[in-house]
Amino acid sequence: MALKITVIGTGYLGATHAAAMAELGFDVLGLDVAPAKIEMLAAGRVPMYEPGLEELLARHVDTIGGSTGRLRFTTSWDELGAFDGDVHFVCVNTPQKHGEYACDMSYVDSAFTSLAKVVRGDALVVGKSTVPVGSARRLVGLLPEGVALAWNPEFLREGFAVQDTLHPDRIVVGVPEGPAGETAEKVLREVYATPLAEGSPLVLTDYPTSELVKTAANSFLATKISFINAMAEVCEAGGGDVARLAEAIGYDERIGSKFLRAGIGFGGGCLPKDIRAFMARAGELGADQALTFLREIDSINMRRRASMVEMAREALGGGFLGKRVAVLGATFKPDSDDVRDSPALNVAGQIHLQGGQVTVYDPKGMPNARQVFPTLGYADSALDAVRGADVVLHLTEWREFRDALDPAELAGVVASPVILDGRNALDPVRWREAGWTYRAMGRPTA
Known part of the structure; x- marks a missing residue:
């Protein structure tokens, strides 16, 4: 008989995981304390933009005709208990504490406390939230005796x-020693049987290592991004071309070419808060010196955001007052509507606060951007955004901006054809041939 699965927390991670578990053939019940979110999911709609997720959800939600009916949602812990799940995935948020670097574990603690009241004695609880190392050993103490806990970190990329x-590049599972760990491994091998059969590797480890994998991976990626951005600063000082530099070092297989595009840096709900929480936890453990380099990575x-603001100021002759600035992109990355800690929106906001008349266009992030910066101007298209602009800033590398924009058409409506490429993603030759002054971070001006 197929396992019955619950997913606690139906945000970005939980909604995706619930739909994927139904796709893999399991009966799934998702729980969240936010009624509006549950109402949307139960109708087959998602509260965020993620390519393919809404279609996957609609294929399995039991209220939609023609679906498999394997997926439903609730706000009731009693209903979750009555569902009698075999495996409970905890996917709640772990944000940065207000005014601190440390991770806020209150949502995780609350989820475990509530789950403990209704969980079946021989069930398996699986943590997927990104937590400080040492959390699993504490959290297992909140569960009834006999209930096993495994830690199975997520590695989702927005977009x-x-x-x-469904097709993970690795599956990491942290389990305790002894029979409980053996049972947890067996159950999770059944849960992930399809991707394991496709060749996804399983990394079986202990609790602390499994908790460290996500933060270590994000810290490495952040380091690589900030490294090439530091090289962009040196290129600007010394007259080099950071794009050519990245190409040259990227051929070294020990380095690789991914995450070597200089620009305005990283943002979103994971990398910034994860490296800060990592530093905070290392300090608590007395290993703060091991991660002091992450402070410079963050810095x-x-x-880079401030550098883009200064580049725009320079392009406008020294000041923003009375100048029209078009910003292409509001989300922290393409193929997402997420504007959390978005470098693009941060730059737009800084320029606006310094007197610039800023108009933003983003293919998917406009509603969320309006909530964060309601005083900015917003346009329905890139063409409308740049109309009358004294400078154009390209700050999120959407495919629409890279491939579909016509530089000649845009040049016909701007006040001054100056574009600053904050992502080093546009073709300089194409834009310059259309009459634009093209500048990018860490690259020659001509």
Whole structure:
């Protein structure tokens, strides 16, 4: 008989995981304390933009005709208990504490406390939230005796979450020693039987290592991004071309070419808060010196936003007052509507606060951007955004901006054809041939 699965927390991670588990053939019940979110999911709609997720959800939600009916949602812990699940995935948020670097574990603690009241004695609880190392050993104490706990970190990339869940590049499972760990491994091998059969590797480890994998991976990616951005600063000082530099070092297989595009840096709901929480936890453990380099990584990243503001100021002759600035992109990355800690929106906001008349266009992030910065101007298209602009800033590398924009058409409506490429993603030759002054971070001006 197929396992019955619950997913606790139906945000970005939980909604994707619930839909994917139904796709893999399991009966799934998703729980969240937010009624509006549950109402949307139960109708087959998602509260965020993620390519392919809404279609996957609609294929399985039991209220939609023609679906498999394997997926439903609730706000009731009693209903979750009556569902009698075999495996309970905890996917709640772990944000940064207000005014601190440390991780806020209150949502995780609340989920475990509530689950403990209704969980079956021989069930398996699986943590997927990104937590400080040492959390699992504490959290297992909140569960009834006999209930096993495994830690199975997520590695979702926004824009590729469905692919990453159904066809993961690795499955990491942290389990305790002894029979409980053996049982947990057996159950999770059954849960992930399809991707394991396709060749996804399983990394079986202990609790602390499994908790460290996500933060270590994000710290490495953040380091690589900030490294090439530091090289962009040196290129600007010394007259080099960071794009050519990245190409040259990327051929070294020990380095690789991914995440070597200089620009305004990283943002979103994971990398910034994860590296800060990692530093905070290392300090609590007395290993703070091991991660002091992450402070400089964070500093470089934030500095690039200020550098883009200064580049725009320079392009406008020294000031923003009375100048029209078009910003292409509001989300922290393409194929997402997520504007959390978005470098693009941060730059737009800084320029606006310094007197610039800023108009933003983003293919998917406009509603969320309006909530964060309601005082900015917003346009319905890239063409409308740049109309009358004294400078255009390209700050999120949407395919629409890279491939579909016509530089000649845009040049006909701007006040001044100056574009600053904050992502080093546009073709300089194409834009310059259309009459634009093209500048990018860490690259020659001509």
